[in-house]
């Protein structure tokens with residue numbers, strides 16, 4: 001196997017639901033062992049894309065391969081070979097952790113099922129809770145069980161749809177440690193998320209907005225391509241001043257981050273001149289900063305809508 005073996009390699013995938021064009025010409029390449037983040041606003045087509053890749057939805061047009069299998073002709077085989085974690089917990093709440101895994105093992109006709117269930121319980125730290133009913137688990141443990149059930153048939157590709165939505169920060173961190181451990185073993189992971197800290201933990205990212213894939217690359221590449229300049233304003237600006245900034249033609253977007261405002265634009269000099277008068281206001285501090293990934297994504301989303309924040 002070459003170092004750059006493509007586990008996902010699709011070109012021009014399209015999906016329409018009625019008259020809604022939900023995924024437009026999706027072209028995506030994901031290398032073996034990569035953790036590939038899928039980001040974008042709600043309803044942008046991330047889940048639909050994932051479902052086309054794992055063989056659950058047939059694209060209207062396009063072509064390509066997933067795990068070396070044809071996404072149109074061999075979707076049934078792809079379905080058997082990927083680990084797909086749905087957005088909503090979809091296991092059986094009135095079965096115990098072990099019973100859930102045994103059942104999934106039977107569905108996937110996993111060989112040496114008992115042993116595999118034991119191993120999976122151990123690896124994911126679920127052994128001591130194996131007899132607990134799934135319905136009584138906290139959000140974080142449910143996600144861990146869902147991940148365990150995806151891994152039972154030893155897939156080479158994991159498709160995770162917002163796996164940590166609503167999970168507390170500690171459980172999210174542990175979940176991501178696990179994802180990185182799997183990646184180090186050569187398992188490829190495509191994961192959708194709305195969390196910026198999770199996006200930063202991916203090897204590469206794709207940003208999709210309203211069906212269009214707008215950007216792909218590493219965090220550094222995406223930040224560099226946006227060519228944004230961002231200034232951070234500490235202190236309370238008046239609502240009128242904020243509105244003025246938002247409406248100014250040299251300002252791309254104005255976003256609150258905790259107690260600070262981020263003001264982003266394309267032209268550093270113009271932006272500096274615009275903000276200079278604010279430095280004379282009492283209790284206001286202004287400094288240029290590196291734009292964050294969130295700044296870049298807000299910019300991308302606003303540009304795709306043809307407007308600004």
Ligand SMILES: Nc1ncnc2c1ncn2[C@@H]1O[C@H](COP(=O)(O)OP(=O)(O)OP(=O)(O)O)[C@@H](O)[C@H]1O
Nearest residue numbers: 017020022040041042043044045046047048049087
């Ligand atoms: N089976 C379906 N039939 C009709 N419309 C659908 C179907 N599945 C998804 N859609 C629509 O397609 C659009 C894209 O949905 P999708 O779930 O792929 O977006 P998403 O990016 O995953 O969103 P979110 O971040 O909210 O999960 C939405 O407008 C959704 O309502």
